[in-house]
Amino acid sequence: MVRKGNMGLLETLSIIMILITNKMFYSSTSMLIYRVGTAAWYSTILSCIVSILFFITICSLMKRFPGHNLLSIFEIVLGKFLGKIISLIFSIYFLLYSAYNLREFVDMLKSYVFPKAPGAVLIISILVTLSIIVYFGLESISRICVVIILPVVFGIIFAFLLASPNYYFGNIYPLWGYGILNTLKFGFLRSSAYSEVIVVLFMINSIHGLKQAKKAGIISLIFAGTMISISSVCHIMAFNYLEGGENISGTYELIRIIYINRFVERVESIFLLILIIPTIMNITISMYVSMSTYCHTFNIKNNNPIIIPFIVLCYVFAILPKSFTELLEKYIIFIKQYSLVLNYFIPIFVFIIAIIFRKGEKKSNA
Numbered sequence: 001m002v003r004k005g006n007m008g009l010l011e012t013l014s015i016i017m018i019l020i021t022n023k024m025f026y027s028s029t030s031m032l033i034y035r036v037g038t039a040a041w042y043s044t045i046l047s048c049i050v051s052i053l054f055f056i057t058i059c060s061l062m063k064r065f066p067g068h069n070l071l072s073i074f075e076i077v078l079g080k081f082l083g084k085i086i087s088l089i090f091s092i093y094f095l096l097y098s099a100y101n102l103r104e105f106v107d108m109l110k111s112y113v114f115p116k117a118p119g120a121v122l123i124i125s126i127l128v129t130l131s132i133i134v135y136f137g138l139e140s141i142s143r144i145c146v147v148i149i150l151p152v153v154f155g156i157i158f159a160f161l162l163a164s165p166n167y168y169f170g171n172i173y174p175l176w177g178y179g180i181l182n183t184l185k186f187g188f189l190r191s192s193a194y195s196e197v198i199v200v201l202f203m204i205n206s207i208h209g210l211k212q213a214k215k216a217g218i219i220s221l222i223f224a225g226t227m228i229s230i231s232s233v234c235h236i237m238a239f240n241y242l243e244g245g246e247n248i249s250g251t252y253e254l255i256r257i258i259y260i261n262r263f264v265e266r267v268e269s270i271f272l273l274i275l276i277i278p279t280i281m282n283i284t285i286s287m288y289v290s291m292s293t294y295c296h297t298f299n300i301k302n303n304n305p306i307i308i309p310f311i312v313l314c315y316v317f318a319i320l321p322k323s324f325t326e327l328l329e330k331y332i333i334f335i336k337q338y339s340l341v342l343n344y345f346i347p348i349f350v351f352i353i354a355i356i357f358r359k360g361e362k363k364s365n366a
Contacts, residue, residue, distance in 0.1 A: 007207045011142035014149040016220035019196045022282040024231045025251045034245030039177025041233035046187035048225025051194035054344040059214045061351035064360030070201040077354045087297040094290035098283045099317035100331045107324045130284045155274040162258045167237035195343035
């Protein structure tokens with residue numbers, strides 16, 4: 001899918017961290033609080049643990065097929081026809097993922113920053129930037145991610161600290177939220193929010209083998225789970241679970257309430273960059289994965305000629321939702337709650353078939 005040896009551990013970590021943690025900037029945290037109440041901060045930790053278990057299980061599949069990425073394994077186990085169909089489904093999924101994340105980001109900008117700006121203009125501006133980055137390939141994407149990851153992480157942590165005068169610890173009670181069974185059920189389904197870690201197994205030929213991919217995936221999941229949990233508990237302490245479940249962007253709302261003194265107000269204009277830049281990279285990464293998976297499916301050696309068609313498709317899918325409410329209720333809920341069926345269950349199903357039919361086993365003394 002991509003050339004080998006292009007990325008080290010740091011680059012891989014940066015890509016997966018940005019891909020997973022970026023969702024805490026927008027409606028993801030509010031949706032989590034809306035569904036489980038005050039239990040949001042540890043419900044997401046449960047989701048993270050479930051994702052780690054799924055990811056380790058899928059890595060066991062990879063050990064049976066050294067030198068192959070996940071897409072190649074689909075073809076080896078299921079045959080070329082079914083394997084290519086599954087690869088094409090993944091390509092469509094990541095295209096939709098980038099389109100709906102783009103639309104959610106643009107709607108957030110229109111709500112808070114550019115209320116009079118046409119949505120189409122914002123979408124096209126981001127897609128033009130995205131196409132330029134994608135044109136230069138995976139190495140450029142990984143290097144940009146390495147450059148921005150530390151400023152973004154420290155900027156978010158600093159913002160949470162500045163907002164601390166608005167925190168009321170009593171808002172985290174009752175600890176069980178809307179019930180322990182509801183928390184466990186939603187925590188399992190919510191593991192979809194971390195399922196983007198599967199991307200590291202698509203790019204395994206671009207890094208130094210399965211061992212490094214597994215290490216990068218687990219570290220990224222632990223980091224993402226920690227950051228999203230911190231974001232959730234800060235959100236609840238600042239707004240309580242009733243108001244917190246209604247915010248469009250929990251992180252941006254948290255930054256808006258920062259007050260230092262009468263001469264230093266509205267600091268969200270400074271922190272806006274740490275929301276915009278990683279979001280653009282998140283959409284860029286998912287678009288690149290979609291195009292690379294498509295190229296693998298149809299044996300296309302160079303993905304540059306298909307950049308414009310995919311950009312057009314992304315634009316079309318991004319403008320399909322008629323409103324932000326429809327986007328959340330019909331589109332985002334699939335991407336963030338039920339995508340574990342595609343990203344986790346299908347690879348594990350292939351793993352079971354490989355065991356049953358004894359495919360991919362190494363011969364003794366090989």
